[in-house]
Amino acid sequence: MDLNNRVVVKTNDGSDSLYVTEIDEHYHSIHGARSESEHIFLQHGLAFIDLPEITVLEIGFGTGLNCLLSYKYAQDNNKIINYHTIEKYPLTCEEWGTLNYNTLLGDEYSAFYKQIHTSLWNISILLEPNFKLQKYNADVAEVTLPEAYFDVVFFDAFSPEKQPELWTASIFHSMYKAMKVGGVLTTYCSKGIVRRAMKEAGFTVNRTPGPPGKREMVVSRKV
DSSP states (O other): OOOOOEEEEEOTTSOEEEEETTTTEESSOTTOHHHHHIIIIIITTGGGOOOSEEEEEEEOOTTSHHHHHHHHHHHHHTOEEEEEEEOSSOOOHHHHHHSTHHHHTOGGGHHHHHHHHHSOSSSEEEEETTEEEEEEOSOGGGOOOOTTOEEEEEEOOSOTTTOGGGSSHHHHHHHHHHEEEEEEEEESOOOHHHHHHHHHHTOEEEEEEOSTTOSEEEEEEOO
């Protein structure tokens, strides 16, 4: 996959995203990057886990928006979050530095946004007393995940049309094994082929209303 030409675009809620010209794909919904992230990964992911400490696995670190909003969620809800994220194609400093996320949530979050991008890869780092980050610069299939470890999975890869190898029963089975019983996997994609792959991997799959501009999304559980 060639992601060399990524350009900044403004989405409808005022938050920035990136558009990859070579594959004709946006990193977020053009109807609102922040709105999409909050709806799918916070309201239907983090908010479903009633624990004081939550361990997250994110597939697709991308712009860091999900991570930034998860930190805000931790601050607002008095949670401790252990955040693990896998990204094969990290942004350059010039790319993430041009996004408006450092001002999106106010000055108090600007330094944290820089931290998540400049922190080292492949090691666990305590960024704040209530937020630990570990970034993996790798292909999802290459990372050995601990079993029964994660409370919630943010599945935020590029679409099945662009990255079909990541939306298979084999990949979802590795997610299933890595999750605790009662854990939640949430994603923007509700295509039939994806739901069937999740069910084959063992998940209980539910469709639910999506964020602005999207009729449905999927919340899957390990029961």
